[in-house]
Amino acid sequence: xxxxTIQWENLFDAQLAWESLPFVLQGMTYTISLSFITMGIxxxxxxxxxxxxxxxxxxxxxxxxxxxxxxxxxxxxVQLFILYFGLTVIGLTLEPVTAAVIGLSxxxxxxxxxxxxxxxxxxxxxxWEAAQSINMTHWQSMRRIILPQAVRVALPPLANTFLxxxxxxxxxxxxTVPEMLYQAKIIGGRTFDYMTLYLLVALLYWVICTxxxxxxxxxxxxxxxxxx
Amino acid sequence: MIEVTGxxxxxxxxxxxxxxxxxxxxxxxxxxxxxxxxxxxTLLRCVNLLEIPTEGxxxxxxxxxxxxxxxxxxxxxxxxxxxxxxxxxxxHLFPHLTVLQNVMEGPITVKREPRAHVLERxxxxxxxxxxxxxxxxxxxxxxxxxxxxxxxxxxxxLEPDVLLFDEPTSALDxxxxxxxxxxMRSLAEEEQTMVIVTHEMExxxxxxxxxxxxxEGRVVEQGPPSRLFTQPSAKRTQxxxxxxxxxxx
Ligand SMILES: Nc1ncnc2c1ncn2[C@@H]1O[C@H](COP(=O)(O)OP(=O)(O)OP(=O)(O)O)[C@@H](O)[C@H]1O
Ligand SMILES: [Mg+2]
Numbered sequence: 490x491x492x493x494t495i496q497w498e499n500l501f502d503a504q505l506a507w508e509s510l511p512f513v514l515q516g517m518t519y520t521i522s523l524s525f526i527t528m529g530i531x532x533x534x535x536x537x538x539x540x541x542x543x544x545x546x547x548x549x550x551x552x553x554x555x556x557x558x559x560x561x562x563x564x565x566x567v568q569l570f571i572l573y574f575g576l577t578v579i580g581l582t583l584e585p586v587t588a589a590v591i592g593l594s595x596x597x598x599x600x601x602x603x604x605x606x607x608x609x610x611x612x613x614x615x616x617w618e619a620a621q622s623i624n625m626t627h628w629q630s631m632r633r634i635i636l637p638q639a640v641r642v643a644l645p646p647l648a649n650t651f652l653x654x655x656x657x658x659x660x661x662x663x664x665t666v667p668e669m670l671y672q673a674k675i676i677g678g679r680t681f682d683y684m685t686l687y688l689l690v691a692l693l694y695w696v697i698c699t700x701x702x703x704x705x706x707x708x709x710x711x712x713x714x715x716x717x
Numbered sequence: 718m719i720e721v722t723g724x725x726x727x728x729x730x731x732x733x734x735x736x737x738x739x740x741x742x743x744x745x746x747x748x749x750x751x752x753x754x755x756x757x758x759t760l761l762r763c764v765n766l767l768e769i770p771t772e773g774x775x776x777x778x779x780x781x782x783x784x785x786x787x788x789x790x791x792x793x794x795x796x797x798x799x800x801x802x803x804x805x806x807x808x809h810l811f812p813h814l815t816v817l818q819n820v821m822e823g824p825i826t827v828k829r830e831p832r833a834h835v836l837e838r839x840x841x842x843x844x845x846x847x848x849x850x851x852x853x854x855x856x857x858x859x860x861x862x863x864x865x866x867x868x869x870x871x872x873x874x875l876e877p878d879v880l881l882f883d884e885p886t887s888a889l890d891x892x893x894x895x896x897x898x899x900x901m902r903s904l905a906e907e908e909q910t911m912v913i914v915t916h917e918m919e920x921x922x923x924x925x926x927x928x929x930x931x932x933e934g935r936v937v938e939q940g941p942p943s944r945l946f947t948q949p950s951a952k953r954t955q956x957x958x959x960x961x962x963x964x965x966x
Contacts, residue, residue, distance in 0.1 A: 618767055619809035623823035623875060624799050633826055637813045715813050715855040 502685045509676045513689060516672035519586075521697070523668065524655045527590055531597020531654075532647075538602035539609065553602070560599025566660050568592050573664040585666045593654065593661075600650050601643075608643035609635055641712045648705040652698055659694075669693060718743040718910055719764070719879055724773035725785075726759055726934075733759045734770070735934035741879065741927075744908035748921035748942075751931035752957060757914040760931065761881045764912065765801040766794045777801065778878050802872030806884045808864040810856035816843065816867050817852040823875045835874070842870040846900050862893030866900050873909075880904070882913040918961055922946055930954045 541553030560568070573588040583591070612635050620630035662671035673690045677683035721739040725732065733756045741747050749757050762768040764775060772785035777800040782793055811819050820839040824830045843849050846866035856864055865885055872880055885901070886894040898920050904911065905924045915921055921928055922942045929939040930951070938951045949955045 615805065615807060615809040616811065619803075619805065619811065621767060622765060622798075622801075622803035622805075623871065624795055624827045625823075626795075629826055633822065634811055641813075716857060 500684055501688050502682055505676075505680060505682055505685050506689045509673070509686060509689065512676060513669055513672050513686070513693065516667055516669035517693060517697075519661075519666060519668040520655065520658045523586075523589055523593065523658050523661070523666070524651070527593035527597055528651055528654055530590070530594040532601055534594060534598025535601030535605050538598055539605040542602060542606050543609070557599050557602050560596055561603075565592070565596050565657055566663070568596065569660060569664055585661070585664050588664055589658075589661045589666045593657070596657075597650060597654055601647060604643050604646045604650065605639065607646075608639035611642050612638050641716075644705075644709055644712055648701075648708075652701060655697060655701065656694060659690075718745075718778065719912070720774075720776040721764065722774050724760070724763055724775070725771045726756075726763055726768060727771045733934050734763065736773070737931075737934070737936055739764075739912075739929070739936075741910060741912060743878075743910055745926040746905050746911045746913065746924050747927045747929060748925040749912065749914045749929045749931055750916070750918070750921065750957070750961075751929075751937075755931045756934040757931055758883050761803070761883050761912065761914060764879075765803050765881055766798050767803070769794075799875070800878040802875055802877035802880045804865070804868050804872050804880065804882045804885050806888050808856075808861070808868045808888075810864055810867055810871070812856050815853050815855055816848065816859070819856065819867055820870045820874045823871065828875065839870070839874055842873050843867075845903075846870045847896070860893055861889045862896045865889065865897045869897075869900055869904075879910045879912060882911065882915070884914050884916065886915070886917060916961065918946070918958075918965065930957065932957070 538553045538556060541549040542557065544550050544553075569588065569592045572592045573583060573585065576583060609631075616634055616638065617630055620634040625633065658666075658668050659670040661668050662674060665671065669690050673686035674683075677686040680686075719739065719741040721737060724734055724737040724739075726734040737756075737760060739747070739760075749760065751757050759768060763770045764777075766775075766782075769789065770784040774781065774783045775797065776782075777797060780793075780797045780800055782789055782797050811822065814822060817836075817839055820842060821832075821835050824835040824838070825832060840849065840852065843852055846869055848863060848866055848870070851859060851863065851867075856867065859867065869880075869885075882901070886897050889897065894917070898917060901911070901913070901920070902924055913921075913925075925942050927939060928942045928945045930937045930945065930949075930953075932953055938945065938949060938954045945954070946958065949958055
């Protein structure tokens with residue numbers, strides 16, 4: 490049979506993989522730090538946007554809706570292109586990493602806003618009333634009573650957002666951010682062995698995501714401990 | 718202590734409260750009875766301003782507010798509300814906080830009292846409602862009766878002038894009703910001022926200084942339980958009491 494005659498070392502050259510590892514791991518520092526930084530900024534944006542989206546004031550609600558709609562209705566890659574290449578037309582040249590931070594943060598903000606809003610709305614009205622009955626202000630109720638409960642509801646979808654984000658950082662290779670895939674492409678080009686490098690990168694992504702999943706499960710237990 | 722006059726509440730076109738007067742002296746217990754949809758909950762919610770009355774005045778102690786004459790300030794609402802404590806039919810404890818934290822939350826977050834001070838009071842209150850040993854439990858691990866007693870402690874922690882109860886035992890399994898009523902009885906003995914919406918006629922008869930029968934947003938009849946339960950003068954009160962008596966058989 491044909492595939493038995495495949496030369497496995499053409500597909501994955503372990504020697505090369507091992508030698509390229511330090512170089513690819515350098516890229517991984519970008520992958521990981523950009524993921525955490527943009528998740529952090531994105532969550533803050535998402536929280537603010539969710540509040541705006543639920544506000545009774547039109548001038549807060551409409552922009553929030555528009556922002557969410559645009560982010561969710563356009564591809565991340567196109568958003569990154571616009572930030573990195575498009576803005577030069579109006580004389581704004583962003584560093585690759587700057588464009589990456591802005592683009593990914595805005596993206597996470599748009600997606601997490603809907604998650605956070607849904608989680609807040611999922612908390613029963615009785616909780617607001619009980620908070621009000623002990624004379625909390627709207628913000629005290631939100632901060633002390635509603636958000637802590639909403640975190641539990643939002644955690645699984647936010648964990649998904651984060652996993653997508655980690656994997657989406659690979660898109661940054663096209664705007665020359667030296668993250669994992671970018672590094673792999675460089676070595677691949679130099680050695681004419683793309684396959685080994687891509688397999689190596691895939692393996693590394695998979696390891697990161699698996700570790701993150703374990704963290705997620707821990708967090709879920711921690712936040713859910715009050716549920717009988 | 719409490720004085721409500723000419724209280725009206727509209728929801729859109731429907732008038733739910735049609736001019737209610739209520740006077741409760743310090744240390745008195747008033748029980749409110751009446752058919753479903755008559756406006757009992759709305760009355761309580763207007764007293765602690767979870768709903769803003771359309772018209773009328775509410776006074777508790779020195780705090781007085783008049784409604785229907787322009788916007789009332791949030792600050793004034795909160796000042797009046799701070800005189801009240803509310804116990805809901807479905808408890809509404811904060812599920813992410815322990816029993817002790819539930820009780821301490823108001824004094825610490827809202828009144829900014831020193832923690833040590835609040836802790837001592839919270840433990841005393843939990844002891845009073847018979848749940849001292851449950852202080853580190855989360856609400857969802859407790860029975861309904863226990864949860865409601867925590868809710869009472871939570872309301873008491875803010876040292877309100879008046880406690881408002883909205884059918885505090887209606888959501889409980891029958892065998893758990895007694896423990897909550899017992900707690901409420903002991904509060905009545907300590908002269909805690911209370912307004913209680915309830916269907917527990919026996920309890921009302923024993924504990925209330927005054928019973929109000931409400932129907933269609935009006936106080937149809939009111940008086941001491943000894944009179945209202947035995948010789949109701951209004952026809953509707955008689956019918957309602959007869960129905961309640963039948964239901965309890
Ligand atoms: N937020 C609201 N919006 C519109 N209508 C309301 C609202 N709250 C209460 N109502 C209406 O007001 C009337 C009185 O309600 P309320 O809850 O005060 O009655 P109740 O006497 O407490 O009844 P129950 O014994 O069933 O608890 C009902 O017809 C109800 O549908
Ligand atoms: Mg009611």
